């Protein structure tokens with residue numbers, strides 16, 4: 001028996017309209033995340049991961065907009081909510097942490113105050129209570145001596161500490177969904193591992209679902225139960241993380257898997273890069289016709305250049321979009 | 327945080343002026359208005375009359391000391407009004423953009439096109455002389471620089487990660503403006519405000535000199551200069567001391583403003599850890 005998903009994205013299309021061009025930056029994206037589940041979005045830079053995440057919290061602005069499809073959080077359509085209702089979700093039910101712990105904190109405000117603000121804003125606490133809760137929140141992300149650290153300004157903390165503070169802020173109101181957009185790319189490798197471990201443990205304890213976004217297939221597969229692979233604004237394959245290395249079906253996913261350093265040498269090399277797939281992601285304005293991967297695909301045939309492949313359902317909830325999938 | 331020499335000298339001069347203004351009744355030797363005694367008319371500076379006396383025999387030192395009250399009240403209050411108007415308009419214009427930004431920009435350009443003293447003069451002409459009209463006239467006419475700075479800061483701060491993050495965390499517009507934007511622009515706003523305060527002290531003197539500000543017999547530095555006009559050759563101390571008071575106060579505020587600029591500069595802020 002299936003329960004209602006926490007968040008469900010259906011056939012999402014995001015348009016980029018900067019006067020000169022009107023193009024779909026993201027198209028036909030669908031996925032669902034259940035309560036407490038972990039889902040990852042992987043893909044090269046510019047494929048539309050971050051704007052998909054922004055659409056989920058109703059924060060796409062100016063040149064970008066949701067053009068079609070639906071995003072339902074607990075069966076309520078995000079786009080139909082009023083501005084105030086959306087604000088009440090953000091930071092409270094759906095939280096987000098970013099790549100840049102250096103810049104995501106207000107430089108002139110003590111970190112404790114920035115955590116406390118969440119309790120005042122979303123939980124209607126007094127500042128006195130909120131400051132107390134902020135100390136507890138800092139303790140929960142394993143910051144040593146939290147009662148002293150709350151008075152620190154962001155520049156007094158290391159990158160890893162700042163990212164812990166960001167996690168404390170994001171998880172302050174016990175959200176149902178945590179969106180982590182490249183949460184560790186700016187940190188060095190050992191700190192990266194600690195932060196990921198911390199985030200995963202805290203979310204598991206509290207039953208918080210995670211949407212993790214990254215370039216790094218290895219990292220995402222390690223953290224998440226299911227993975228969606230994005231290419232040029234589309235999800236080309238969605239699989240259980242257990243299956244993705246052994247039985248991936250899309251040529252692009254295969255390229256990602258092949259470009260991962262072998263197990264063991266991964267940590268030494270740090271973040272994996274996708275160097276082994278020839279070519280680059282096309283700019284939004286020059287997405288090719290047919291399958292968008294066809295200029296870089298070794299298996300491409302005539303039909304790939306003319307017709308976009310339909311979704312093929314695989315076993316165990318997997319799907320792939322390729323005319324010649326494995 | 328290291329204060330430069332100019333900030334220290336400027337700060338001391340301004341602090342002295344504030345001290346004199348606050349404790350004027352205790353520092354003054356005689357009543358600045360009623361203490362007239364024709365027996366002592368036009369005495370030059372001496373041990374008894376530190377700054378000399380005027381044609382009615384009033385002690386110039388006591389009048390300069392009391393004048394500090396009026397000059398500083400006008401300087402501080404009118405600049406505060408200017409800062410509040412400028413920040414409110416600039417911040418909202420930069421944040422919301424659109425037609426509101428156009429309106430504020432138009433207003434700012436209008437204010438910049440007309441010399442603020444001329445504008446204040448016109449307002450004074452309508453409202454008539456007096457302290458209240460002076461505060462209104464000077465408080466409404468000199469916010470354009472603050473507004474520009476606030477708007478420009480907002481535009482550059484808006485794309486900062488922590489402003490974006492605040493939006494993601496569910497902050498409303500007002501909360502973003504107050505917690506994320508305002509505290510990150512106070513440096514330049516204070517610098518402009520300090521310099522503007524010096525300007526306001528000078529403007530008060532000019533308007534009072536022209537007979538549109540504080541009217542004699544009440545002692546403001548400008549009205550004292552105005553009264554002393556005819557005796558500048560026969561009794562120069564009547565102009566020298568109020569003039570010196572204006573000069574030192576404005577110099578102090580300008581030095582302080584410049585010194586603060588060096589300290590509050592956003593780049594030097596991120597360098598100190």
Ligand SMILES: Nc1ncnc2c1ncn2[C@@H]1O[C@H](COP(=O)(O)OP(=O)(O)OP(=O)(O)O)[C@@H](O)[C@H]1O
Nearest residue numbers: 016025044045046047048049050051052063064284
């Ligand atoms: N504000 C914007 N204005 C115009 N184009 C934008 C804007 N934001 C994103 N885009 C475009 O939308 C596309 C998708 O961007 P997005 O930030 O989602 O990529 P991403 O997958 O998150 O990449 P990265 O891994 O580099 O973060 C990119 O081609 C980008 O140029």
Ligand code: SF4
Nearest residue numbers: 291294297304322323
């Ligand atoms: S549809 Fe064709 S071009 Fe696209 S991935 Fe599959 S084989 Fe390659």
Ligand SMILES: [Mg+2]
Nearest residue numbers: 049050051181
């Ligand atoms: Mg991104």
